[in-house]
Amino acid sequence: MNLAAKDIRHNLGRFSLTAVGIGLLLMIVMGMGGIYRGLIEDATLLTDRIGADLWVVQRDTRGPFAEVSRVPANLLHRVAAVPGVAGAREFVYHTVQREHGGEPLRIAVLGLSWPADKGQWVPLLAGRPLAQNHFEMIADKTLGLRLGERVRLGKETYTVVGISTNMLSSSGDGIGLVTVADAQAIQFDVPGEAVRLEREARAARGQRSELGARQPALIEQAFQPAASISAIARPQISAVMVRVAPGARVEEVAATISAWGDVSVHTRQEQNALLLKGPVEKSRKQLGLFRFLLTVIATVIMALILYTLTLDKLHAIALLKLIGAPNRVILGMILQQALALGVLGYGIAYLLGQKVFPNFPRRVILTNDDLAQLALIVLGISILSSLLGIWRAMRVQPNEALS
Amino acid sequence: MTDAFAIQTEKLTKIYGSGNTEVVAMRDASITVRRGEVVALLGPSGAGKSTFLTSVGLITPLTSGRVAIGGKLILDGPYPRANLQAFRRKHIGYVFQKSNLIPFLTACENVQIALQLSGHGPRAARRRALSLLDYLGVAERERNLPSMLSGGQQQRVAVARALANQPSVLLADEPTAALDSHRGRQVMELFAKVAHEHGTGVIVVTHDHRALDVFDTIYEMEDGIIRRAPPSP
Ligand SMILES: Nc1ncnc2c1ncn2[C@@H]1O[C@H](COP(=O)(O)OP(=O)(O)O)[C@@H](O)[C@H]1O
Numbered sequence: 043m044n045l046a047a048k049d050i051r052h053n054l055g056r057f058s059l060t061a062v063g064i065g066l067l068l069m070i071v072m073g074m075g076g077i078y079r080g081l082i083e084d085a086t087l088l089t090d091r092i093g094a095d096l097w098v099v100q101r102d103t104r105g106p107f108a109e110v111s112r113v114p115a116n117l118l119h120r121v122a123a124v125p126g127v128a129g130a131r132e133f134v135y136h137t138v139q140r141e142h143g144g145e146p147l148r149i150a151v152l153g154l155s156w157p158a159d160k161g162q163w164v165p166l167l168a169g170r171p172l173a174q175n176h177f178e179m180i181a182d183k184t185l186g187l188r189l190g191e192r193v194r195l196g197k198e199t200y201t202v203v204g205i206s207t208n209m210l211s212s213s214g215d216g217i218g219l220v221t222v223a224d225a226q227a228i229q230f231d232v233p234g235e236a237v238r239l240e241r242e243a244r245a246a247r248g249q250r251s252e253l254g255a256r257q258p259a260l261i262e263q264a265f266q267p268a269a270s271i272s273a274i275a276r277p278q279i280s281a282v283m284v285r286v287a288p289g290a291r292v293e294e295v296a297a298t299i300s301a302w303g304d305v306s307v308h309t310r311q312e313q314n315a316l317l318l319k320g321p322v323e324k325s326r327k328q329l330g331l332f333r334f335l336l337t338v339i340a341t342v343i344m345a346l347i348l349y350t351l352t353l354d355k356l357h358a359i360a361l362l363k364l365i366g367a368p369n370r371v372i373l374g375m376i377l378q379q380a381l382a383l384g385v386l387g388y389g390i391a392y393l394l395g396q397k398v399f400p401n402f403p404r405r406v407i408l409t410n411d412d413l414a415q416l417a418l419i420v421l422g423i424s425i426l427s428s429l430l431g432i433w434r435a436m437r438v439q440p441n442e443a444l445s
Numbered sequence: 446m447t448d449a450f451a452i453q454t455e456k457l458t459k460i461y462g463s464g465n466t467e468v469v470a471m472r473d474a475s476i477t478v479r480r481g482e483v484v485a486l487l488g489p490s491g492a493g494k495s496t497f498l499t500s501v502g503l504i505t506p507l508t509s510g511r512v513a514i515g516g517k518l519i520l521d522g523p524y525p526r527a528n529l530q531a532f533r534r535k536h537i538g539y540v541f542q543k544s545n546l547i548p549f550l551t552a553c554e555n556v557q558i559a560l561q562l563s564g565h566g567p568r569a570a571r572r573r574a575l576s577l578l579d580y581l582g583v584a585e586r587e588r589n590l591p592s593m594l595s596g597g598q599q600q601r602v603a604v605a606r607a608l609a610n611q612p613s614v615l616l617a618d619e620p621t622a623a624l625d626s627h628r629g630r631q632v633m634e635l636f637a638k639v640a641h642e643h644g645t646g647v648i649v650v651t652h653d654h655r656a657l658d659v660f661d662t663i664y665e666m667e668d669g670i671i672r673r674a675p676p677s678p
């Protein structure tokens with residue numbers, strides 16, 4: 043006869059409610075672990091997806107993700123000419139927070155090197171890669187934009203032509219992919235009035251200079267758009283991404299480019315390490331701590347629940363001892379109930395999590411390893427927390443049944 | 446100590462507490478109960494009857510004195526001479542004032558558990574439990590939890606449980622206190638029947654003087670002292 047099961051049957055409502063409570067608690071523990079995994083995964087997702095072998099960034103910076111990096115646009119051509127480089131792409135990347143349909147819209151804008159890169163490598167849920175050099179965007183599904191929806195960024199309106207999945211910035215913002223030219227237009231968008239004032243200022247500087255006095259035609263030129271003035275540099279880009287040719291050694295190419303005085307080079311692994319040690323380090327530690335604390339709290343709560351469940355049974359336990367039940371029968375009863383609660387709670391946590399986690403604002407990733415680890419922890423918690431009840435039950439004297 | 450006796454006690458003394466909170470609940474209580482003998486123990490409240498019964502039942506540790514059951518010395522002062530838990534399970538049946546059934550087990554399971562604890566297989570235990578409930582006239586309530594049974598029914602299930610392992614000793618502490626006199630008498634007669642049919646030594650603590658004719662021997666207890674009652678007229 044299974045005493046644990048009989049007792050549970052008798053107190054079914056209370057036991058189920060307790061299991062649900064523990065399940066909810068474990069779901070949060072599970073979710074916290076999933077968010078932790080998601081954070082790490084998201085942080086390195088972009089660099090892994092982009093698949094660049096080397097990142098050429100501003101000298102001595104840990105850019106372009108961990109900090110700001112600025113390199114001249116023409117670095118692209120210098121890098122492309124290095125032996126062993128199969129391809130070089132500009133990297134333009136920045137986060138904007140604008141208003142769209144009355145709601146704040148946070149987009150990590152990433153530029154694609156049109157026409158070499160139309161975003162064919164992006165995993166699409168719907169739509170297509172970019173088909174023209176301007177005014178098209180592939181939006182991540184977390185941005186909540188629909189196919190064909192129009193988004194105003196800066197002076198232009200962009201049409202969503204593709205919906206991607208799992209394209210997230212290291213801080214979890216959805217990525218919007220446009221061409222490099224568009225990305226720069228969005229990044230360096232300046233209001234008309236500011237442009238006019240800058241041209242005036244340019245002309246004024248010219249008039250004050252000796253060169254301007256000698257060649258008045260130059261001052262005429264100052265009123266023209268910056269792009270048509272050869273003395274003004276193109277907008278800078280964040281970094282240049284390098285794909286190393288098959289057969290060429292990544293270290294050699296990196297060494298060659300590193301020798302230049304104006305840039306630093308990071309491999310993909312270094313880039314990932316920089317991300318994990320940099321921007322997400324604190325969140326990661328925070329989540330890890332939370333996860334640990336929640337596990338401790340779950341242990342304490344489960345111990346309390348099992349202890350009170352045992353207290354309610356003290357009379358029955360004394361009776362069992364009176365009719366000669368050995369201690370192991372009583373120990374078994376308490377332990378089995380603890381394990382039943384643990385297993386049931388874990389099951390509820392898992393099933394509920396499947397429904398709830400997809401609605402979390404950040405990605406929750408449940409790996410099999412993490413799930414197995416939590417299962418072991420729950421097992422440990424169940425045993426540990428039943429000890430208090432067992433300790434109390436062992437001290438029950440059979441004659442307490444008579445009082 | 447001979448094994449013709451179901452129970453022999455020798456100068457049982459129990460002192461609760463110590464110093465100036467000391468209570469002598471029982472002093473030099475010596476009785477013998479033959480196999481098949483039904484003994485009543487009378488006495489006012491606080492006389493020490495429960496103390497005596499639970500000492501014989503190996504539940505309350507003695508201050509001094511000796512208890513032998515079935516001719517075997519089990520308690521020598523505070524020292525057990527056997528594994529008390531196992532011995533209780535096998536040789537002693539208890540019935541108490543309140544029915545003391547396990548609340549989460551059905552009538553049948555309450556009897557069954559006592560059998561299974563002493564090594565019966567579940568099927569055999571169930572069969573025997575049902576036949577015991579039948580013997581006590583509560584077979585039709587076998588699936589009910591104790592909370593759904595009347596006081597009398599609970600007490601019969603408790604008796605069934607006490608008898609489950611065919612104990613050599615049956616101890617009952619005011620078993621009929623919660624019953625009307627008719628049902629009370631039925632339970633007393635049942636004890637006599639069990640004693641006579643199975644050779645069980647039975648001690649029943651009772652206040653109910655109307656059913657005393659059922660007993661073979663009557664003891665009285667007062668202020669911790671047990672003495673044999675004079676034969677009633
Ligand atoms: N656990 C105990 N601790 C201290 N005193 C007790 C305890 N149990 C019983 N007593 C005392 O022992 C005496 C006998 O009690 P008890 O055996 O219960 O008497 P009865 O069953 O005849 O009413 C009483 O004075 C009671 O107060």
Ligand SMILES: [Mg+2]
Pocket residue numbers: 494495496618
């Ligand atoms: Mg009493």
